[in-house]
Amino acid sequence: MNTKSAFLKMVLFTLLSGTSFAQQTHWRFDFGAEKGLKGYVHVLPETSFESNGQYGFDFGSVVQAVKYSGKKAFPGSGIKSKKPFYFSAAVPEGNYRVTLTMGDANDATASTVKAESRRLMLAEVKTKQGEFVTKTFIVNIKNRNIAAGQMVALKPRELTKLDWDDKLTLEFDGHTVLKTMELTKVDDQITVFLAGNSTVVNQDDEPWASWGQMIPRFFKPGVAIANHAESGLTLGSFIGSRRLSKILSIMKPGDYLFIEFGHNDQKEKGAHDGAYQSYTERLKTFVAETRKKGGIPVIVTSTSRRSFDQEGKIQNTLGDFPDAARKVAAAENVALIDLNAMTTSLFNAMGEVQSKKAFVHYPANRYPGQDKALADNTHFNPFGAYEIARCVVLGIQQQKLGLVKYLINDLPTFDPAQPDDPMSWRWPESPKSSLIKPDGN
Structure with a gap:
C-alpha cells in the first residue's frame, strides 16, 4: 500500500x-x-x-x-x-x-x-x-x-x-x-480532562513532547487523564472547534478540567481581545460550564518560554496573561497551579545553556532528514515535558486537590529550583520523528 x-x-x-x-x-x-x-x-x-x-x-x-x-x-x-x-x-x-x-x-x-x-x-x-x-x-x-x-x-x-x-x-x-x-x-474512574495548546497536547512524534503526555505516569488506577489539548489553540478556538462541548458531553460530577492557555491567546489583536478582556471572560466561561456539570475546574498558568535577559534570568514573554489567569482563579475561587512561576524557577535553575536540554534543541543530523539544527524555545522535548509534569503534580499537592490520594506511592519529592539531571534521565525514543514544529509559538 x-x-x-x-x-x-x-x-x-x-x-x-x-x-x-x-x-x-x-x-x-x-x-x-x-x-x-x-x-x-x-x-x-x-x-x-x-x-x-x-x-x-x-x-x-x-x-x-x-x-x-x-x-x-x-x-x-x-x-x-x-x-x-x-x-x-x-x-x-x-x-x-x-x-x-x-x-x-x-x-x-x-x-x-x-x-x-x-x-x-x-x-x-x-x-x-x-x-x-x-x-x-x-x-x-x-x-x-x-x-x-x-x-x-x-x-x-x-x-x-x-x-x-x-x-x-x-x-x-x-x-x-x-x-x-x-x-x-x-x-468508576475520576477523569482529569486537559484543555490547552502545544505545551499540553500529546505529541505524536519525537523529539516533541508536552506535560500532558507525561503526567499519566504519576497516577495510580482511580484516575484517567483525558488530554483534549491541541497545538496552536486559544481559549476561543478550543471552544470554536467544539472541544469544550465534547468534554462537557462526557464529564461526570467529580471529574476535573485543567485549563492552560495563553501562548496563542496573546497573539489575538481584536478590539475586545487581551488578557483582561476576552481571555478573562473565556476563562470564566470554562469555569462556569465545568461547574454546571458538577466538575472541578483548575486554572494553570502558561509555561514560561526559554527567553533569558542580559543578566541570565528568564524574562516574561507572556505579558499580562499569567496575571489574568491568577486573578480569575482568585475571583472565581478556583484552584490555581502557577506553572508559569514554577517553570520560571525551573529554567533559571537550569541556566541558559543547560535549559536547552529541556527544549527541542538538537544539532543537525540527530533525526532522519534533519540537515539543520533544531532550536525551539517554546516546545519541550521528553525530558522537559517530564519536568513540567512534575511541576503540575507539585501544584496538585500544594492545592490539596482530591487527586492527591491517587498519586503513585513511590512519588519522589520535587523542587523546581532543583531540577533532575537530564543526563541521568532515560527515555526510549519512539520510532516516529518529525522536523515540523507544532502549531503555535
Whole structure:
C-alpha cells in the first residue's frame, strides 16, 4: 500500500470512529507461540491488527516468541522484539484498565510502556531473570462524536493521530517481554480532562513532547487523564472547534478540567481581545460550564518560554496573561497551579545553556532528514515535558486537590529550583520523528 492510500485509509478509519463494528469492551490476551492461559485470546507473533481488524501487532511491528520453562504460573510463552513494538485492540470510547504481565524466565527485563500518542504509562519497570510482574494503569480512549450529531473539528494533522482513532494502542520500549494483557472498560474512574495548546497536547512524534503526555505516569488506577489539548489553540478556538462541548458531553460530577492557555491567546489583536478582556471572560466561561456539570475546574498558568535577559534570568514573554489567569482563579475561587512561576524557577535553575536540554534543541543530523539544527524555545522535548509534569503534580499537592490520594506511592519529592539531571534521565525514543514544529509559538 502506498503512502497516499495508507493515509486515506487512516482518515476513513478515523472518520468512522465510534461507529465501527468493534464494540467489545473487555479483552484478555495471551502472547507467544504456545497457548498458555485458559479464557484468554491466544495471540501469535504474526497476528497483525491490519489483517485482523480487532486486535494484533500494529504499524509493522516484528516480534518473536520467548519460551518459558519451569514456570507453572505462566505456562506457554511470551513475546519480545529487538525494536519498539505496538499492539492495538479495537474498543469504543471510555476509560480502560490495562493490566500487563511482563518478565522473562531466561533474562532480566526493563520495560517502558506508552499509550496512544506517546503517553507515558510505565517507566523502566525492571525484572530479574525468572521474575514476573503485573502492572495496572488507566488509558482514556476518546472519539470525535458529540451529542446531536456534532463532532469535534479536528485539524488535518490530527486525523492520523493515535489519540483520535477507534482503537487502544500500546507501545512497548526497552527490553520488554510481554506475557499477558487484559483491557477492561471501567466507569468508576475520576477523569482529569486537559484543555490547552502545544505545551499540553500529546505529541505524536519525537523529539516533541508536552506535560500532558507525561503526567499519566504519576497516577495510580482511580484516575484517567483525558488530554483534549491541541497545538496552536486559544481559549476561543478550543471552544470554536467544539472541544469544550465534547468534554462537557462526557464529564461526570467529580471529574476535573485543567485549563492552560495563553501562548496563542496573546497573539489575538481584536478590539475586545487581551488578557483582561476576552481571555478573562473565556476563562470564566470554562469555569462556569465545568461547574454546571458538577466538575472541578483548575486554572494553570502558561509555561514560561526559554527567553533569558542580559543578566541570565528568564524574562516574561507572556505579558499580562499569567496575571489574568491568577486573578480569575482568585475571583472565581478556583484552584490555581502557577506553572508559569514554577517553570520560571525551573529554567533559571537550569541556566541558559543547560535549559536547552529541556527544549527541542538538537544539532543537525540527530533525526532522519534533519540537515539543520533544531532550536525551539517554546516546545519541550521528553525530558522537559517530564519536568513540567512534575511541576503540575507539585501544584496538585500544594492545592490539596482530591487527586492527591491517587498519586503513585513511590512519588519522589520535587523542587523546581532543583531540577533532575537530564543526563541521568532515560527515555526510549519512539520510532516516529518529525522536523515540523507544532502549531503555535
